[in-house]
Amino acid sequence: MPAPRAETQEAYEAWMLENLAPLRRAWVREFLATAYRDRAPSTRRRRLAVLVRFDTYLTAETAVGEGQWTLIAPEQVEGFLATRSRFCLEPARVFFQWLKARKHGTPLAVVLPEVPRLTRLRTLPLQQVFALYRRWTTSEGPPAEALAGLLVLLHCLTNGELRQLRMTDVLAPDQLLVGGRIVELAPPIVAVLDRYLAWRKECYSGPSHYLLVSRASRLHDRPVSAIWFQENLLGVPVANLRQSAIQRLVQVLGCDGLQLAAHTNLSIQTIQGYLKLFGQPAPWKADEARQDQQTG
Numbered sequence: 261m262p263a264p265r266a267e268t269q270e271a272y273e274a275w276m277l278e279n280l281a282p283l284r285r286a287w288v289r290e291f292l293a294t295a296y297r298d299r300a301p302s303t304r305r306r307r308l309a310v311l312v313r314f315d316t317y318l319t320a321e322t323a324v325g326e327g328q329w330t331l332i333a334p335e336q337v338e339g340f341l342a343t344r345s346r347f348c349l350e351p352a353r354v355f356f357q358w359l360k361a362r363k364h365g366t367p368l369a370v371v372l373p374e375v376p377r378l379t380r381l382r383t384l385p386l387q388q389v390f391a392l393y394r395r396w397t398t399s400e401g402p403p404a405e406a407l408a409g410l411l412v413l414l415h416c417l418t419n420g421e422l423r424q425l426r427m428t429d430v431l432a433p434d435q436l437l438v439g440g441r442i443v444e445l446a447p448p449i450v451a452v453l454d455r456y457l458a459w460r461k462e463c464y465s466g467p468s469h470y471l472l473v474s475r476a477s478r479l480h481d482r483p484v485s486a487i488w489f490q491e492n493l494l495g496v497p498v499a500n501l502r503q504s505a506i507q508r509l510v511q512v513l514g515c516d517g518l519q520l521a522a523h524t525n526l527s528i529q530t531i532q533g534y535l536k537l538f539g540q541p542a543p544w545k546a547d548e549a550r551q552d553q554q555t556g
Contacts, residue, residue, distance in 0.1 A: 281318070420486075472484055
């Protein structure tokens with residue numbers, strides 16, 4: 261059954277839903293209207309397409325027939341995967357998790373194979389990192405910029421962790437509560453935090469209880485936007501700065517997996533990826549090693 265030629269998103273989704281078994285259709289519609297309400301149209305289309313293919317398989321080739329989603333067993337998922345790509349149901353993982361949480365269904369997602377996660381390398385040039393560090397550790401850098409930048413560069417905080425910091429997370433002049441863990445601040449950040457808090461007390465009069473504030477914070481008590489750091493504060497993406505900091509931890513300081521986990525709060529899988537990416541000595545360290553061998 262071909263799709264409408266010039267369909268709107270609403271028409272396309274309605275057409276796709278009509279291809280589902282009636283009993284299973286209602287829960288997919290509820291999933292799209294609640295858990296997936298704010299997702300991009302292209303993402304919603306991918307999920308629907310996968311669910312329609314799986315639904316067709318269930319109806320035609322299993323004892324589930326046109327029964328409800330709760331009748332599906334892991335064996336049916338494995339049977340579907342056996343005749344197709346191992347990862348073809350990955351887009352349906354979030355729907356299976358929703359079924360388990362909201363409809364008390366069988367935990368179908370547990371039988372889906374884990375998709376290898378490839379770490380995208382986005383480090384900054386060494387000279388740029390040094391220039392930013394010098395700017396943020398002197399009075400040249402504005403207090404908010406210096407605080408956010410050094411928290412990423414010295415303690416590997418993520419964009420989300422920066423955004424969610426509140427005034428109450430400042431436990432002491434040298435301690436910050438980040439995501440439930442206490443971070444002992446490096447000396448350069450202690451000085452910058454003190455300067456920033458003095459600036460915030462003098463210059464900010466809005467309602468926000470968040471540590472980092474923007475112009476919009478004069479009207480709302482909510483975190484700064486996800487793009488604010490790059491576009492309005494730091495001038496570089498937080499992710500790029502953070503990867504540059506992780507690269508230094510591995511290549512210059514020689515941190516192993518456990519040390520990297522303690523410093524960055526990353527998962528073991530992600531740490532293994534970074535160790536593989538940054539496992540080779542940094543170019544300037546390799547040059548130093550060769551010079552030592554020649555003089556030694």
